[in-house]
Amino acid sequence: MIAKMLDRSEVIHIARLARLNLDEGEIERTAIELSGILDHVERISELDLEGVEPTAHAVATRGELRPDIQGASLSRDQALAEAPVTDGVGFIVPSPGA
Amino acid sequence: MSNDPTALTAASSAALVKSGELDASDLFEAWLGRAELDTFGALSWIAQAGESPEQVDGPLGGVPLAVKDLFCTEGVPSQSGSKILEGYKPPYTASVVEALAKSGAPLLCKTHQDEFAMGSSNENCAFGPVLNPWDKSRVPGGSSGGSAVAVAAGLAPWALGTDTGGSIRQPAALCGIVGLKPTYGSVSRYGMIAFASSLDQAGPLTQDVTDAALLFSQMIARDPRDATSVGHQESIHLPDRRDLTGVRLGVPEELSGDGIEPGVRATFEETLERARELGAEVVPCPLPHAPHALSAYYLIAPAECSSNLARFDGVRYGQRVDPGDGLDAMYSATRAAGFGPEVRRRIMLGTYALSSGYYDAYYGRAQRVRTLIQRDFDEAFANCDAIVTPTSSSVAFPLGSRTADPLSMYLSDFCTVPMSLAGIPAISIPNGMSEGLPTGFQIAGPAFAENSILGIAHALESSIQFDRSGARV
């Protein structure tokens, strides 16, 4: 496994993927903090995991499916009630192309 | 008996209501009065006086409930401790809150927490820290710190919290109360604002073990709205165990040796001695991969959270910051302003752990470690009935003492995280004092063995006779 310092460009890339604005100070700080945490969590690279299956859920059972029966929907007013910006019909967002 | 019904445990109050000696509306009003005494920053919302809810004739007897902020409650602020959800009122109520109301535990108040349940001190709350009622200069633990303080200080008779890596057990320990993290899947997560989906589980924070059993007995259900919920294999009964004859308690050196404060260790040893006196056999019980649990946890939980928190984008609810430079700029500005530093840190960590080229090394690997940890527990339970450890390696620490170093804060979850990864139930009970502050004793059992660990906890509790009056306002 990779034991290394995250560099600026990686932090910026991750912040972009996560849609988080970071200022210069935060980029620096995040690089140091994440490197420290990764340095610790990378101890699991010491383990021999050959042939070990991953566990996604601890109490494993098969997924129950839902019958295809309609239930109640929200009214439009309910759906839009908490929207930061709405025209009463839909949710208004800044144009993706802008 | 005392004329003050709020001096009773929840189970005792419920019994009095059912026998007709106590009026449920009076009980509700009395607890409203108690909730008003919050000087710890524990409560985020309190029900209106004079508007006590319709009485339900259920097993919980009308004893009202404090509920962690992250449970959605229709028309009531549900903010998960985050600025991005400030004032957010959901159009629906979480399944477990709904179920408890139907069983006779109406909503009394909501409690502050670490933002999106990420934290071990309650200092990561957008609405200010919660203070420990034993010593207001110290943290109450987290992330369910508000719920723990509400019960410890007597602001509420019992409370609902959630535990992802220790968020019920650790604050229970630091506040001198009982906290149960149930088997993953036994309680519906529908309506719980998610932190890490494969780990989050709701559970009770209560004055004693009997209250925990009573509240939990009404929480378990297979919920058709939560595909990961399975309900429970047996119904939960109120514990009456007084001795531990024939019980084998396993002590993992990995979680009870190095790194545990001497004072905490001393109370742990005392409790082990009590267990032996009660007839238990105490045996060593290795969990060889437990030291790696924290690493696996701090990859899995942030990875899941990075995805779970993607929905907070300023479009359908919550805060929006729009610099007027298009959609992506709005997203990035909204999320940077809405999330606190710890949440941003974990989103970054989790995004990194899932990003192209790193999945196998981080998330994939952590899930394999999870398998090893689960196997450790399987093998351990072949040899003992329950595993016991200190709940937290330390007593409540001073406010601000760990905020500068995220890793030291993460290490607070050292003893509780392995059980979370394995999905097994674990309870923390107060087991004494160190430096004038309570310590916690953790009892973990195999999946769905809640009755068993509640019984053991009850026997020890009866022997320990912890005095929690020091925290009551």
Next chain:
Amino acid sequence: MTDWEAVIGLEIHVQLATQTKMFCSCSPVFGDDPNTHTCPVCLGLPGALPVANAQAVHLGLMIGLALGCSLASQSVFHRKNYFYADSPKGYQISQFDQPLCGPGNLAGVRIHRVHLEDDAAKLIHASESGRIAGADSSTVDFNRAGTPLAEIVTEPDLHSAAQAREWLALLRTTLRTLGVSDVSMDEGSLRCDANISLRRVGDQTLGTKTELKNMNSFRFVERGIEAEIIRQRELLDSGQTVTQETLHFDPRSGSLTTLRSKEEAHDYRYFPEPDLLPVEVTEAMIASARDALPELPIERAARYVSELQIDDVLAERLAGDAELAEFFDAVVEAADKSIEARVLATWVSDDAAGRAGDDGLLASKLEPAALAELVALVDDGSITTAAGRTVLDQLFEVGGSPAAIVSDQGLGKVDGGDELEAAVDAAIAAEPEAAEKVRAGEQKALGPLVGVVMKHTSGRADGGEVRKLLLERLGS
């Protein structure tokens, strides 16, 4: 100049015809008022959780079986993480390395996989919603969010735009026959993307591919792919290289524009959806999907060939149109068993379908039993083929019984006798030059004479008999 071979793979998104959305119990209706079919789950509200729709899994298994796919015994949903205004949760719930259905084949085109996922919301851009042009905002409608989709991915086994269109048409007919989807490209319940690359004829390795997104009609699929093949060929012929990118085909201008370059490719951070457990595909679920399968177009065509002795081309044409095939089956069912099925097939495919046009046979007044009766009248010589077509026109317009139409309108065959002889004499008189040539032994010249007879008898005369009579009269 180099000979290039186009290599084309398709990705088809099909909205499944369920009562509720993929992961919640809202109705997935098309065209209702915006944001009237939402709930905490499909709006991505905090705390809401998905639960997979059993019927969507059932329909997915039916598609898998119809396409000859191997079915997973355990199938896993993954999260595909990306931010966009059409994504309520910040991720789509899709499938990654354990899709519901694995490799299969339809008409020689290998199927790579079939998986289930939830659809995105609909973004209405300011200009479309009628607000001031140039406004810098869009409106989001979450009605479509969460609609169940099956994504069908082929291997790159197609080699021309026309072939891609033809195969897509077969796939659509197959899906329509299965009843798993409305398969309307107009309404977006069938959407097609294409991966296109070129390589030198004979090469085994694939060239750099581009992805052509969201072509919303069969015509545009063909035109878009054709345009992209030409674009790539021109690049390669002039010594340039193809860049891996995602393109959009504008059917109005016929131009291709870049949506996304490879550098901008998403990092989707797929991981197993922790809110859902793996779907265990049981024997019972497979059996129930199998029981629900109707006869598929390919099977139907094979049956027409083997049981009804219809030739391949005609069989495929009939079976390739579910409505036509059903009509044909009903005609065969109603017809006298002495009539050969391929005669019926020609009547259905050429005469009836030809008249039906875009509205389809079912919209006409023609009943399968009436067509069967009409063919019987032609077959036993009661009327001529030409008269039969006249009757068919009537059946199309007003319906009714062929026998009644024949007798009402006097369309019965002219059998020898005075009427025919008079018509022959009249023809000889009308075309003296042609008659002279026939007398001189030039048989070709019979044509115009027969034509005149047919005209006089409104096509009710038998051609052979007319010729025989003409030759007798002209003493040749």
